[in-house]
Amino acid sequence: MIKVDNLHKNYGKLEVLKGITTTIQTGEVVAIIGPSGSGKSTFLRCLNLLEAPTSGTILIENQDVTDKKTNIMKVRQNVGMVFQHFHLFPHKTVLQNLTYAPMKVKGLGRDSAEKIAYGLLNQVGLSEKAGEYPTRLSGGQKQRVAIARALAMEPKVMLFDEPTSALDPEMVKEVLEVMKTLANTGMTMAIVTHEMGFAREVADRVLFLDGGVLVEDSPPEEFFANPKSQRAQDFLQKML
Amino acid sequence: MNLDFTQFIPSMPYILKGILVTLQIVILAGVLGFVLGIILSLLKISHIKILNWIADLYTSIFRGTPLVLQLMLIYYGSPQIIGYQIEPYTAAILSFGLNSGAYISEIIRAGILAVDKGQQEAAMALGVPYGKMMWDIILPQALKNILPALMNEFITLTKESAIVTTIGVMDIMRRSYQVGAENYSFFEPLLIAGLIYYLMVMTLTFLGKALEGRMRRSD
Ligand SMILES: Nc1ncnc2c1ncn2[C@@H]1O[C@H](COP(=O)(O)OP(=O)(O)OP(=O)(O)O)[C@@H](O)[C@H]1O
Numbered sequence A: 001m002i003k004v005d006n007l008h009k010n011y012g013k014l015e016v017l018k019g020i021t022t023t024i025q026t027g028e029v030v031a032i033i034g035p036s037g038s039g040k041s042t043f044l045r046c047l048n049l050l051e052a053p054t055s056g057t058i059l060i061e062n063q064d065v066t067d068k069k070t071n072i073m074k075v076r077q078n079v080g081m082v083f084q085h086f087h088l089f090p091h092k093t094v095l096q097n098l099t100y101a102p103m104k105v106k107g108l109g110r111d112s113a114e115k116i117a118y119g120l121l122n123q124v125g126l127s128e129k130a131g132e133y134p135t136r137l138s139g140g141q142k143q144r145v146a147i148a149r150a151l152a153m154e155p156k157v158m159l160f161d162e163p164t165s166a167l168d169p170e171m172v173k174e175v176l177e178v179m180k181t182l183a184n185t186g187m188t189m190a191i192v193t194h195e196m197g198f199a200r201e202v203a204d205r206v207l208f209l210d211g212g213v214l215v216e217d218s219p220p221e222e223f224f225a226n227p228k229s230q231r232a233q234d235f236l237q238k239m240l
Numbered sequence B: 001m002n003l004d005f006t007q008f009i010p011s012m013p014y015i016l017k018g019i020l021v022t023l024q025i026v027i028l029a030g031v032l033g034f035v036l037g038i039i040l041s042l043l044k045i046s047h048i049k050i051l052n053w054i055a056d057l058y059t060s061i062f063r064g065t066p067l068v069l070q071l072m073l074i075y076y077g078s079p080q081i082i083g084y085q086i087e088p089y090t091a092a093i094l095s096f097g098l099n100s101g102a103y104i105s106e107i108i109r110a111g112i113l114a115v116d117k118g119q120q121e122a123a124m125a126l127g128v129p130y131g132k133m134m135w136d137i138i139l140p141q142a143l144k145n146i147l148p149a150l151m152n153e154f155i156t157l158t159k160e161s162a163i164v165t166t167i168g169v170m171d172i173m174r175r176s177y178q179v180g181a182e183n184y185s186f187f188e189p190l191l192i193a194g195l196i197y198y199l200m201v202m203t204l205t206f207l208g209k210a211l212e213g214r215m216r217r218s219d
């Protein structure tokens, strides 16, 4: 469970997050949508402390990650992240991309790390690519490997920042399928996305951000059928 | 022009032994410079101001003064710095190592900064601690990109190493010069030295290209 309370983030004078409060239950899938520059990425990146919150608290599994005494590295091991541009390690093979952190961070032996890795590659349909270097993969394949890499740490929460925005249209589906399957396994997920169809189908809740403010927080049926705010209505009009 | 190489044939083994001396100095200084370069580059990209400052000062001193001066300061200064006279050979390795460390640190720093910021974020998001991230993720990618520049530095080192002659190290240069003095004819032995340096540099260039090719496997 993730509990965010009155989260603020400033870059110098620029106030990017203006007091976000929300709770993501265990096993819940939350879609985060909103116009460009509204603070979606910043919000997500605060959750695993890639950005340091200016004020407010974030509890992950009842641990206050904004507390100075909390071990950030330990927190990050439980929170997987998938980026728009994959960020696979180009000098490592697909298999090594998956086994690196479990071995070097969690201290897993090679055998158990590879066992987990092969299981995940199978799950994302890329078993036969284990020995390839990332440059030999298509965008969709890269993103599926990136998802598997994050899952290899066996995180409790997965964050996705526009995981399909850098993909050619024909590759979006294969990535969304993997995410849908993951959602069905009960993984807690926060997904920044512009894929409204996906959000509607897979998300349990939609968070609509605008100008650093959480404007709406409602189930997708409700959000897409009757957005309460004018800003969400305008946004959806443009998107659909 | 009358050139007579035949009279120098008996001296060839003597000159050629200088290759080992030169190679030893260049390789040991190269290793020292490389290790130092990595350390300095990490200081330069650190977020701790005083560390940036120390590394920048070091670099500016070693780049801002002549190498031959650094060589002589270390050699002739050793009794006053550490209390006893060091070997010319040691002074050569030290000064070349310390000097190339300054240049290599700039190359590595640029290489690290050129690695996509996303790599660091991906590693951080996986909970990889800073040291391991640098060593396993960032530096290997940086090194691959700067390999040509590093090879260049190594070649420069090989050529510049000829100035160790000035403190009496028995390298290719000094041996050729001595042979010239004995025979009252400097031109031919110096040409021979030139050819040896040239062949060494060509070999290094070739090895560098081969290594680069191997490192490009993942592209
Ligand atoms: N490191 C930074 N320094 C300064 N300003 C930043 C930084 N990162 C983001 N911002 C600013 O914060 C605001 C929110 O950025 P953010 O990336 O969170 O938006 P977003 O909703 O993810 O947008 P997009 O849909 O374009 O990805 C923007 O105005 C952006 O310019």
Ligand SMILES: [Mg+2]
Binding pocket: A040, A041, A042, A161
């Ligand atoms: Mg964004």
